[in-house]
Every structure is written in structure tokens, then in C-alpha cells.
Amino acid sequence: MDTPLFVNMEETVSIILFGIGFTMLMLHRNLIKKILGMNIMDTAVYLFLAVKGYINGRMVPIVTNQIQDASAYINPVPSGLVLTGIVVSVSTTALMLALTIRLYERYGSLDLDEILMRAKEEERT
Amino acid sequence: MSMVQNFPFFSIILAMFSGIASSVLDGKRAKHLSLCVIAVTTGMSAAVLRFCMKTGESYTYMMGHFPAPWGNEIRAGALEGLTATLFGLVMFFSVVGGMEHTAADVEGSKQNLFYIMIDLMLSSLLALIYTNDLFTAYVFVEINTIAGCGLIMIRQKGRSLSAAIRYMIMSQLGSGLFLIGLSLLYDVTGHLLMTPAKEAVAVIEAAGLYAVPMLVIMAVVSVGLAIKSGLYPFHYWIPDTYGYATPTASAILSGLVSKGYIFLLIKIFYRVLGRENVIASEIVNVLFVFGLAGMLMGSVHAILEKDTRRMIAYSSVAQIGYIYMGIGLGTQAGMVAAVFHMFTHSATKALLFISAVGLYEVSGDRKDFRSLRGAGYRNPLAGIGFTVGSLSMVGFPMLSGFISKLLFATSALQSPHKMLPTVIALAISTILNAVYFLRLVITLYSIPETSRGQAASPGKSNWKLQLSVVCFILLNLTLGLYSQPIVEWIGSGLAMFD
Numbered sequence: 267m268d269t270p271l272f273v274n275m276e277e278t279v280s281i282i283l284f285g286i287g288f289t290m291l292m293l294h295r296n297l298i299k300k301i302l303g304m305n306i307m308d309t310a311v312y313l314f315l316a317v318k319g320y321i322n323g324r325m326v327p328i329v330t331n332q333i334q335d336a337s338a339y340i341n342p343v344p345s346g347l348v349l350t351g352i353v354v355s356v357s358t359t360a361l362m363l364a365l366t367i368r369l370y371e372r373y374g375s376l377d378l379d380e381i382l383m384r385a386k387e388e389e390r391t
Numbered sequence: 392m393s394m395v396q397n398f399p400f401f402s403i404i405l406a407m408f409s410g411i412a413s414s415v416l417d418g419k420r421a422k423h424l425s426l427c428v429i430a431v432t433t434g435m436s437a438a439v440l441r442f443c444m445k446t447g448e449s450y451t452y453m454m455g456h457f458p459a460p461w462g463n464e465i466r467a468g469a470l471e472g473l474t475a476t477l478f479g480l481v482m483f484f485s486v487v488g489g490m491e492h493t494a495a496d497v498e499g500s501k502q503n504l505f506y507i508m509i510d511l512m513l514s515s516l517l518a519l520i521y522t523n524d525l526f527t528a529y530v531f532v533e534i535n536t537i538a539g540c541g542l543i544m545i546r547q548k549g550r551s552l553s554a555a556i557r558y559m560i561m562s563q564l565g566s567g568l569f570l571i572g573l574s575l576l577y578d579v580t581g582h583l584l585m586t587p588a589k590e591a592v593a594v595i596e597a598a599g600l601y602a603v604p605m606l607v608i609m610a611v612v613s614v615g616l617a618i619k620s621g622l623y624p625f626h627y628w629i630p631d632t633y634g635y636a637t638p639t640a641s642a643i644l645s646g647l648v649s650k651g652y653i654f655l656l657i658k659i660f661y662r663v664l665g666r667e668n669v670i671a672s673e674i675v676n677v678l679f680v681f682g683l684a685g686m687l688m689g690s691v692h693a694i695l696e697k698d699t700r701r702m703i704a705y706s707s708v709a710q711i712g713y714i715y716m717g718i719g720l721g722t723q724a725g726m727v728a729a730v731f732h733m734f735t736h737s738a739t740k741a742l743l744f745i746s747a748v749g750l751y752e753v754s755g756d757r758k759d760f761r762s763l764r765g766a767g768y769r770n771p772l773a774g775i776g777f778t779v780g781s782l783s784m785v786g787f788p789m790l791s792g793f794i795s796k797l798l799f800a801t802s803a804l805q806s807p808h809k810m811l812p813t814v815i816a817l818a819i820s821t822i823l824n825a826v827y828f829l830r831l832v833i834t835l836y837s838i839p840e841t842s843r844g845q846a847a848s849p850g851k852s853n854w855k856l857q858l859s860v861v862c863f864i865l866l867n868l869t870l871g872l873y874s875q876p877i878v879e880w881i882g883s884g885l886a887m888f889d
Contacts, residue, residue, distance in 0.1 A: 307567045354533045365556050385549040
């Protein structure tokens with residue numbers, strides 16, 4: 267139980283999740299599932315960053331009770347990165363969902379292959 | 392501190408705020424604002440270039456009030472200034488050249504949205520060029536992706552929408568890999584700024600620590616950015632994206648967006664991972680092989696293609712292959728050739744897209760390249776533009792494409808193991824380029840078989856398109872005839888990277 271994979275359990279999990287999300291985004295034909303995959307992939311990176319920034323036994327990096335000593339707090343940079351990343355992934359998700367709605371209204375399908383086929387047929391006629 | 396040193400920051404923020412302001416303006420004002428901003432930022436970038444050449448060194452610019460290892464920074468050197476100037480010029484003439492078509496392709500009430508996307512695209516490209524911070528680079532990569540997707544989907548045709556979703560999916564795969572690469576790098580080095588991160592990488596390499604994570608970081612970052620710039624096996628989104636967007640968008644996407652990512656990759660190689668480490672890790676060899684494959688396969692696909700714009704798009708796949716081959720050579724000369732080809736390709740591909748549209752205008756807007764028979768007589772200037780662009784891509788002397796091919800060939804001589812494949816691939820690819828480009832040019836200047844009256848109406852003269860074609864031809868000739876100083880600037884710019 268003390269192989270590196272188990273000692274760094276959180277990192278292992280986040281990389282596995284990243285792989286799952288990446289594969290879903292790349293290989294799934296259903297657009298909604300692709301978007302879900304993208305979100306899993308992004309969240310996995312945030313988990314990785316959050317784990318890396320956490321230091322056992324320290325506080326949230328917000329000064330409330332006059333403790334100025336940096337060694338009392340966890341590393342705030344990864345948390346900031348995660349927040350920024352969440353904003354980015356929200357906007358890309360919104361854009362992809364909007365595109366999906368447009369395509370669904372037009373072709374009545376969420377299957378990317380079918381959408382591409384119908385778009386080609388539509389152009390020919 | 393001189394005033395010029397503020398210019399990189401000013402140009403990024405100006406482009407971004409003009410995007411915000413455009414959201415409350417009508418289409419016409421947004422267009423004028425956008426053109427002004429592009430012109431001003433180009434001027435500023437030229438001033439930065441001049442300043443860096445005069446002082447002979449790069450400088451960093453502190454953003455906010457936190458000093459180096461913590462805060463955010465902008466960095467400007469000769470190469471950054473040169474790239475930003477050239478990108479600005481190409482963008483300006485692409486917007487001018489495709490203006491009439493933008494007005495026709497985009498719904499009336501949404502005109503200003505198109506120019507918001509242009510402003511955001513400019514801002515993100517400038518930020519990718521100037522930034523010295525890895526996470527800022529990631530954020531602007533995403534802004535670039537969103538703006539690019541907006542530029543494609545604003546033309547509400549079925550094929551444009553499906554092209555946009557494919558573009559988005561591929562870009563997200565690339566961004567995801569890039570982001571995990573950055574996170575791993577931050578984990579290993581503890582820095583996001585490029586300068587301290589490079590020092591940390593040097594310490595790690597010297598101590599022989601983290602060999603596998605460093606390899607993974609290099610691989611993941613390279614593959615992520617390669618997907619986003621459309622290197623050969625990941626090129627499936629390119630033909631649809633460039634073929635069905637509005638002309639300005641095609642010119643900008645093929646000429647600038649993919650180059651922005653390549654520039655970022657070169658910057659990360661030099662300024663973070665260290666060139667020697669990247670060469671030692673054999674990642675460059677992988678890029679080299681895929682670059683060669685792209686050079687050949689892109690041209691083969693282009694020969695098989697009937698639709699002119701998709702043909703030009705496949706030619707982009709081949710040209711991106713050239714650039715990665717130059718990076719893959721792993722020598723300083725190869726890198727200079729790659730950067731020069733980046734400039735060549737942005738100037739030439741934008742010229743090809745814009746002049747192809749000028750030829751469509753007089754040929755009843757049909758896609759098949761055979762419908763362009765005799766179009767060179769009906770729109771002479773666009774015909775000349777297309778011919779110049781084609782000859783430049785094939786590598787005709789005096790034009791920029793010749794210089795980049797020459798640079799690739801001479802730099803290949805310096806790396807003995809890669810010389811033979813490079814030179815052979817260059818020769819084959821040049822012949823393949825000639826096959827499809829000269830076929831197009833001959834079609835343009837052959838007399839139509841059917842009655843000449845059918846599509847011979849010259850239409851209203853589109854002086855904006857003519858003007859931009861002339862400017863692109865001049866840009867191409869400048870790159871071709873004054874290549875010596877430009878190559879020197881690239882060389883000194885790359886030297887400033889270390």
C-alpha cells in the first residue's frame with residue numbers, strides 16, 4: 267500500500283480522470299457527452315492543482331484573525347489558478363452548449379457524424 | 392524608463408477595451424474602431440521593434456505591483472516586436488480585403504459582434520506574443536480559441552456551424568493538454584513566470600531529478616500546441632474551418648491564429664524548457680517526422696481537392712508541416728527558417744484567401760475550381776494576387792516563399808542526420824505544390840469553353856479588396872527582397888530569448 271501511486275492518491279485519481287475526460291471529448295460521438303468529457307478533463311486539472319497547493323494542517327489563505335505569518339496558510343497561487351480556470355471552462359462550456367443547441371435546431375441530432383453528413387448533403391442540394 | 396516600453400501593455404489593453412466598447416456601438420462604428428485599433432497597435436509594435444533593435448536587448452515590464460517571482464510580467468524583444476508588427480499588418484489588410492463580404496455574410500444587427508471578435512483576436516494574439524507568464528498564456532489561448540470560434544460561426548451556414556464545433560473540440564483537446572502540462576510544470580518548478588521557471592528547470596536538469604515528469608511536460612505541451620496549430624495528424628478541422636468561414640476569418644485563422652500558438656511553443660522551448668533539454672529529449676525529432684509527413688500529405692490532399700478554398704486550406708496543412716520541420720531540425724538556423732516561414736505563410740496565405748474571394752466574385756460564387764476558368768481576365772488584380780501567392784508558395788525567386796525554402800535547405804545542411812530526409816521532402820513537396828497551384832493559375836488564365844457572356848460581368852469594383860491584394864503583394868515582395876535584414880532581426884530576436 268505504500269507504492270507511489272497510493273501515496274499520491276489524489277494526483278493519481280486526477281490524472282485518471284483527465285484521461286477519461288480527454289478520451290470522452292475525443293472519441294464520443296454525442297455532443298453533450300463530449301462537453302461532459304471536456305468538463306471532467308478540466309475539473310481533473312483543477313483537482314490536481316488544488317491538491318498540489320494544499321499543505322496539511324494549514325489554513326485557508328485569507329487573513330482574518332491577524333495572523334500575518336505565511337507559514338500558517340496554504341499556497342494561495344494554485345487556488346487562484348483554479349478560480350481562473352473555472353471561469354475559462356465555464357465560458358467555453360457555454361459556447362459549446364450554444365453551438366450544440368444551434369446544430370440540434372438545424373439538424374435534429376446530437377450525433378456529430380450525422381450532423382457532419384447532413385451538413386454535407388444540405389450543401390449539395 | 393522610456394515611453395515606448397509601455398507600448399506592449401498599451402496595445403493589448405487597447406485591443407481588449409475596444410472589443411468591450413464595440414459591444415455598444417453599431418456595426419459601422421465598430422468596424423472603424425477596430426481598424427483604427429489594429430493600425431495603432433501595429434504602429435506601437437513597430438516602435439517596440441525599433442526600440443529593441445536600438446538598445447539591442449529585451450526588457451520585461453512588471454504588471455501590477457508584485458516583483459518578479461510572484462507578479463505577472465510582459466516581455467518584449469526584437470522578435471516579439473517584429474512578429475506583432477507583421478501580424479498587425481496581415482490582420483489589417485485581411486479585415487480591409489474581406490470587408491464587403493463580411494457585410495454580406497453577417498446579419499445586419501450582428502456586424503458589431505464580428506468586430507468584437509476581431510478585437511479580442513488581436514488582443515489575445517498580442518498577449519500570446521508578449522506575455523512572460525505561462526498561466527496568462529493559457530488564459531489568452533482560450534480567449535483566442537473562443538474568438539476564433541466566434542469568427543467561424545458568425546456566418547450562419549450549416550457547414551460553418553459544424554466546422555465551428557469541430558474546431559472547438561480539437562482546440563479543447565489541445566488546451567486541455569497544454570493546461571495539464573502547465574500544471575505539472577508549476578508542480579515541478581514552483582514558478583509560472585518564464586524567467587524563474589527556466590532557472591528552476593536548469594537546477595532540476597543539473598541535479599538529474601524529475602526526468603520522467605520533465606519529458607511528459609515537454610511532450611504534453613508540444614502536442615497540445617501542435618493540435619491547436621493543426622500539425623499533420625491533427626489537421627482534420629482545418630479544411631472545413633478555413634473553407635467555410637467568411638473570407639476575413641479564413642485569412643486571419645490560417646494566417647495568424649495557428650502562428651500565435653507556434654510562436655508560443657517556440658517561446659516555451661527557448662524561455663522555459665531550455666532548447667538543449669528539448670533537443671536532448673528527442674521531442675524535436677517527433678515534431679520533425681510529423682512535419683515531414685504534413686508537408687507531403689497536406690499537398691496530396693490539396694491535389695485531390697476540387698473546392699479552391701479547401702485546396703488552399705490543405706496547402707496550409709503542408710506549410711504548417713514546413714514550420715514544424717524547421718523547429719524539428721533542432722538548430723538555431725532551423726528555428727530562424729521556421730520563424731521566417733511563419734511570416735511568409737501568414738502574408739501569403741492571407742493573400743491567397745483574399746484574392747480567391749475576388750476571383751469567386753466574378754465567377755458566380757461557385758466552389759469548384761473549374762468554374763474559375765478565365766477569372767484572371769475578369770478580375771485582373773485578384774488574378775495577379777493569386778498568381779503571386781501561388782508562386783510564392785511554390786518557391787519562386789524574389790518572393791518570400793523562395794527565401795524560406797532556401798533557409799530550410801541551408802539549415803538542413805547543418806544537421807547531418809536530418810539533411811537527406813529534409814532535402815528530399817522539400818523537393819517532393821515543392822513539386823506537389825507546383826502541381827496544384829499552377830493548375831489553379833493555368834485555370835485562371837484559360838479561356839472559358841462556354842460563352843464568355845455568362846459570368847463575365849465584372850460586378851461592382853470592390854476597391855477595398857483590390858487595395859488589400861496590392862498591399863499583400865507588396866508585403867510578400869518586401870519579405871522576399873529585403874529578407875536579409877529580416878533574417879538578421881529574427882536571429883537577434885531569438886538570441887534575446889536566451
